[in-house]
Amino acid sequence: MSTPEAPPPAADRRTLIADTAIALVAAGGLRGLTHRAVDGAAALPAGSTSYYFRTRTALIGACYRRLAELDLADLDGDGSAGPPPPADRDAAARMLGTLLHEWLTRGRERQLARFELSLEAARNPELEPALREAGLAARARAAAVLAALGAPRPAESAELLAAWTDGLLYDRLAGALAHSRPAPDPAELTAAARRMLDAALAPA
Template identity: 70%
Template sequence: MSISDRRNLIADAAIGTVAAAGLRGLTHRAVDAAAGLPAGSTSYYFRTRSALISACYLRLAELSVADADRWEADRGRLDPDSAAEGMAALLHHWLTAARDRQLARFELSLEATRRPELRADLQAADLAVRARAADVLAALGAPRPASAADLFVAWTDGLLYDRLVGAPAATRPPPDAAELTAVVRRMLEAALSA
């Protein structure tokens, strides 16, 4: 296993640990166990807890951009209708199969508000996601793609937060592709006219 693969394995295990146990459960020892690695492996690659949290931010952004890239590759031609369907599929993935990643992302984002030393990596991760959204919105004809991306990312985060941890999340049925597509279509229309 390459160093890069090992670092990704550790970051993925740390993300899963945060999703399952919150930041209180994020220890080097817990991540070693979750990754199936010998004791001390995580601390070898990420000496401090802050370094481990930063690795989580960057890995979450990398995975989100990769998800978006896969979605775009599957779409072929990009137009507002295919974008709405693709983004709805992406949201469905994030609300179901990749649910833990989103839960960890929200938990880790809150931690960065309390610890300034973590802010730079969170911002770098966020900027990567916003740049990817701006590229897609520019391809769809947004007159101001960067500001449209800011709105679109905020709406997407709000929808994810509401569906995962908002008050009705525990009683709401699983996400429906048609409903998500309709919501994304409205978000895209607003973002493209902004």
């Protein structure tokens, strides 16, 4: 007689819930995000999601944190403190171009969910602190890269680069021409990344 399988640790359940919630938002928008829907999609006992995240606001906050964690893992490769800064602008452009290609292909659904969940913070002020905190680490990483490339004001340049990157991703994923564009091309994205970096590093 086999022994019952032990339930996953609380941290693993929180991650499972956040990942499932993100997938639900990517598939059906925020209207499909309910505690009951997450329980069902994650094959968890009824009430599990509400046990860990009592409110919808708390659940969305968990999604912000998980999205930031996944994006940082993409930036760092192995989820560590980060790779060495690129040696020059060409290397930085290749790094960013590769990241953009990843987010427009294998990471497409996650980025769509990120945009949808981010818009919710504009409607619910309680979510703004969680969204802001989730966005700080990636901007800090970008500022470190820009500082290594000689940016005189790396934090300001990182804000611009983050805005341009989000704009490019949104345009390619959900913009007016998103469905008529050819498949994402790494070389084209690297060229676009180089233009963004040149602009971010330009003297004021």
